[in-house]
Every structure is written in C-alpha cells, then in structure tokens.
Amino acid sequence: MIKVRNVTKKIDNLEVLKGVDLSIEKGQVISVIGPSGSGKTTLLRCMNYLTVADTGEMEFDGVSYDMAKTSKKDIEAIRKKTGFVFQSYNLFLNKTALENVTEGLIVARKMSKDKAKEIAMSALRKVGMEDRTNHYPSQLSGGQQQRVAIARALALNPEIIYFDEPTSALDPELIGEVNNVIKELANEKMTMIIVTHEMNFARSVSDKIMFMDEGRVIEEGTPDEIFNHPKEKRVKEFLEAIIRS
C-alpha cells in the first residue's frame, strides 16, 4: 500500500535520517523501535509531511511522489488518507472532545454538522469516550485525551494511522486503555505504523518490527525474529538493556 525509499533528512547539520526504506501492506501493523534520537519520529513526520524530507520517494496506492518536492495538493491528498496520533495528544484545546472529532469532518471535509456528529459519536464510542463528549481536553486524563485523539483520526476514515509513541506521555495505569484501543484496531485490520518503546506491546500487536538506529533501519523482521533471534549486535544490546531495566 505504501512504500517509501531512501528517505533522508538533515536537521541543523545532523543527519537524522540516512536513507530509510519502509513498506507496508494493507491491514499490516508495523512497529518501529530503537533508541532515543534514532529518527523514528522524524520518519513518521516525513511520511505525513509535517517535516519535509531532503530526499525520498513515496508510493501511496500506486502513485509515486518525490518526498522532497510534493505539491501542496498531493500533500493534501496524502494526508486525507492518513491519520496521525501524537505522543502529546495535541487535541485542540479550545474544542470539546466531540468538537475535536467533528472539526476535520466539518471544516476540511465540508460535511454537514449532523452527519459529522453522527460519525464522531460512533468513533468516540469505539474508543469508549462516548460519555465525555462535552469535556474540554483540560478536563480529561491523558489516557482519555489520547483516546479522543485516536477517535479524531478514525473519524476521517484513513487508510493508515501513524502512532508516535501514543502512550509514552501517560501514567502507567493509563497505558492499558490506549493500548487496548490500538489492539482492537489491529484486530479489525486497520493498517498502522506504531513508534513505541513498549516491547511487549509491539510484540503482541505487530506483523513486523523495524529497528532503527542512528537514522537507519538496521534490522527488520517478524516479532519472533527480532525479539527472540536478533541478528544485529546493536539490537541484541538494546533489547538486553531494556530487559535489565
């Protein structure tokens, strides 16, 4: 469904991405793991043009784009097919939970208010937030905010959702509620790329694991291959360090 090739990005003279390839099929779940600063967030951001890559090619549903100079119109078209869930939720602070979900439907998709509300309510129900629809983000816990953020992405009916460490800003007791929502989406064959530091979650939800280090994918494979039989020394060290901690 999506293939990206040779994505590079320099930020302040630092080569954050040094030629990353990634491909994902419809219905697949890929988790991207690796040490802090390895470029995981930057990769996701480039795929959704929140950051413009220096070089790279993207093939999305059979159409090719030059990631360094994709037109505004193409970027809009690509974003229309993708959802993005941020580490820090980024709910619109001046909007209620319901308005957060309807905003894109009404303003960007030009949908009627009633229709938007109907879709938003069903998305909020799916993430178990149907009884907090009139709350503002400041009145919701982190876990609840993140579930609303997932509903906001889902409501737009994307072909793929990118998650950038969706639970790493959460208190431990709130992680489960968000992970359960993501797991359910995986069961329903939603295509997802998830950047995560939670190895157990990555193992249980993913079809494929990609390990990034210093701007490169240095190993990829099934959860069993990566977690039980890693080939690369860096991957072994990383996993051992996590188990020890």
Next chain:
Amino acid sequence: MEHAVEIFVSSFTRILIPGILVSIPLTLISFFFALVIAVIVAMIRYANIKVLSEICKFYVWVIRGTPLLVQLFFMYYGLPKIGVFWSSPFICAVVVFALNEGAYASETIRGALNSVPDGQIEAGYCVGMNFVQIMLRIVLPQALRAAVPALMNGLIGMVKDTSLASNITVTEMLFQTKTIITTTYEPFILYIEVALIYLIFSTVLSRVQVIVEKKMNAQVGKAS
C-alpha cells in the same frame, strides 16, 4: 468649606456626563478598532507575509517609539497643513487612539499567537485543515483567550489616556473640568473630582476584566 462641597456637588454631573457621552464611547470605539487592527497586524506578522509584514513592523515601531500626545497633535494640527481635515476632533481622536492601542495590542496578540504550541497547528494539518482554517478556528481563539488579561489592561489604560484628547478640543471629562475651573477657580477640588471619576471608570472595568477572565476560563474547562 461649604463652598467647596457645593462646587463639588454641582460639578459632579457636569463632569460625569461628558464622561459617559464622550470619554467612554471614545474609549470603546477606539478600542474596538484597535483590536481589529491588532488582530490583522499580529496575524500578518505571525504568518510572516512578505512586504506587509515589513510595513506592519514599521507601523508598530513608529507608534511605540513616539509619544501619544505628539501623535494627537500631529494628526489634528499637522495633517490639515497637507490638506487632510477632520470632520470632528472626536473622529481624529478615535483614529489616533485606535492606531496607538492597535500597535501595542498587536504585540500582545502576536506573543499570544506564538505561545500556541506547534502541535495544535500540526494536528490541524493532520485532520486536513489548511493554514487559514487552522489560524481562524484553532490558533487565534486560543491566542485571544491568552491575551485577554493584557488586552484588558490596555483598555483600562486607554480610559485614562482619552484625557489627552482634551488637548485637541474633544469635550471629554478633562476638557469639561478645565472649563469649569476657568469660572470657579477651584482646581484643587475639581481635579480631585475628575480623578475620582476616572478611578470609578477604571475600577468598574477591572471588575469586568475579572468576570470576563472567569467566563473564558470556564469555557475551556479551567478552574480560575
């Protein structure tokens, strides 16, 4: 002493009425236009629109770098020399106060715009909104909310600054007070009196400020 009390009482409504009929409208009308100017200037500078941004920067620089009284004199007495006449000193005062407060308020709003986290804008892009939609529906409302306390301070300051309009023959409170003094020779009593009325106006506005802030915070679900 009796005489003084008498003067005070008999002058009270004579000063208050131009306060209500001139000073307050002058403040509110000017402030309204100041806000319009400020939002436009702040957005242009925030979005960094070429040329316009430079013009706005120049405008803010000039206004903030020159005294309000000089601006009033220049506009009222200076401009007619090059053929620009005012149909009334009141209108001239509105223009000067709006331009003046607009420059200060634009800096307040620009700061508030910059304080809205980038994540809000990125989230807007991710749900398919364009820059203008994100500005108008997400960033600006949040910025204005954050700017309310500083803007209200500007409004309170403006009530007092309207007294400067007496210098260009606007018949507001201070102008009226001076007129009364020329016949009663009681500057001590009358300046205290006009000061008192300004104090009442500012105090009322400060109360309004507290109420507005409470309301706005309640709207986004924050305890005040």
